[in-house]
Amino acid sequence: MKAPRDIVDFMIKLFKEKYRTVCAKVAEQKKRGFLDVPLLKHYSRLLKMRKWVESELRMRYLSLGNGRIILAEKLGIRDGDRVLDVGSGDGWFSIQVALRHPGATFYGVELSEEFAEAMEYAEIFGVKNVYFFYFDAYDLPFPDNVFDKVALFFSIANIAFNRKDLVRLFMELRRVLRKGGLMGISEPFVEDFPKNLGEVLRQLYAESHNGETLLYLSDVVWALRKTNFKVVEITKVELRDTGADIGEAKEYLRRHYGVPIPDSVLLSIQTDRIWVHDDPPGYTIIVAKKR
Numbered sequence: 590m591k592a593p594r595d596i597v598d599f600m601i602k603l604f605k606e607k608y609r610t611v612c613a614k615v616a617e618q619k620k621r622g623f624l625d626v627p628l629l630k631h632y633s634r635l636l637k638m639r640k641w642v643e644s645e646l647r648m649r650y651l652s653l654g655n656g657r658i659i660l661a662e663k664l665g666i667r668d669g670d671r672v673l674d675v676g677s678g679d680g681w682f683s684i685q686v687a688l689r690h691p692g693a694t695f696y697g698v699e700l701s702e703e704f705a706e707a708m709e710y711a712e713i714f715g716v717k718n719v720y721f722f723y724f725d726a727y728d729l730p731f732p733d734n735v736f737d738k739v740a741l742f743f744s745i746a747n748i749a750f751n752r753k754d755l756v757r758l759f760m761e762l763r764r765v766l767r768k769g770g771l772m773g774i775s776e777p778f779v780e781d782f783p784k785n786l787g788e789v790l791r792q793l794y795a796e797s798h799n800g801e802t803l804l805y806l807s808d809v810v811w812a813l814r815k816t817n818f819k820v821v822e823i824t825k826v827e828l829r830d831t832g833a834d835i836g837e838a839k840e841y842l843r844r845h846y847g848v849p850i851p852d853s854v855l856l857s858i859q860t861d862r863i864w865v866h867d868d869p870p871g872y873t874i875i876v877a878k879k880r
């Protein structure tokens with residue numbers, strides 16, 4: 590059955606129903622002195638997921654304006670498609686889109702332990718048409734021309750840091766994408782932040798060494814053309830209810846960057862609101878075709 594377009598509400602409802610049922614079963618087994626391992630495994634996954642449901646910031650990230658479904662629509666994902674999810678992280682792009690497209694198959698590649706967490710989350714939502722692998726996006730073990738679609742949802746700035754990386758990455762993604770296949774990139778670029786904020790954040794990412802940056806849209810478009818992709822569409826998306834008031838900037842930025850923020854940096858910000866890469870004011874969707 591195809592899930593509704595408003596995917597996050599649907600997922601939360603599903604989670605809450607399962608959580609209630611499993612909690613009751615666990616309490617019952619405990620009382621009766623049973624050690625039911627499959628049930629405990631299920632309960633353990635649900636407890637991890639509860640962390641998402643209880644955190645406002647995580648919920649914002651889970652939705653990003655229903656952005657994962659919007660990217661899937663831009664890519665025209667349909668039954669039978671093989672979709673490569675590059676930098677799949679916790680797996681939310683593949684899981685959310687797979688719920689809506691049970692006839693397509695999703696292959697997430699991720700270079701951290703999050704690939705295993707993604708599998709656990711897929712189990713919670715009963716998603717069968719996803720696979721998550723610990724593979725490097727620059728060196729994929731897949732044959733040539735095997736995917737119909739490639740998606741990079743809020744991941745390109747975790748994978749590529751400059752024009753040279755972008756070219757190398759796009760060459761590898763081009764290799765595994767079939768001719769005429771589409772690649773979709775959803776990303777908050779420097780240009781998506783107001784005034785000088787993009788530049789300030791980019792500098793903070795460089796100093797905090799947390800494996801992330803902000804890229805320039807112009808660099809990504811340049812690298813796509815250099816690797817012989819045709820840029821089919823560039824769309825700007827605005828998000829509501831993201832960021833924090835500038836008065837909370839110090840704590841907000843410290844939480845996101847994991848390092849103390851010098852006052853000189855805070856004073857250089859010219860906006861009265863603050864945002865970061867994973868909680869941006871808006872982002873850009875690029876759709877490109879393999880010629």
Ligand SMILES: C[S@@+](CC[C@H](N)C(=O)[O-])C[C@H]1O[C@@H](n2cnc3c(N)ncnc32)[C@H](O)[C@@H]1O
Nearest residue numbers: 676677678681682699700701725726744747748
């Ligand atoms: C922000 S997460 C992506 C979020 C995810 N696409 C979603 O829908 O929620 C970006 C991920 O890219 C991963 N990454 C970084 N370099 C990579 C590489 N060379 N190959 C594969 N994944 C990589 C990071 O470990 C990180 O988990």
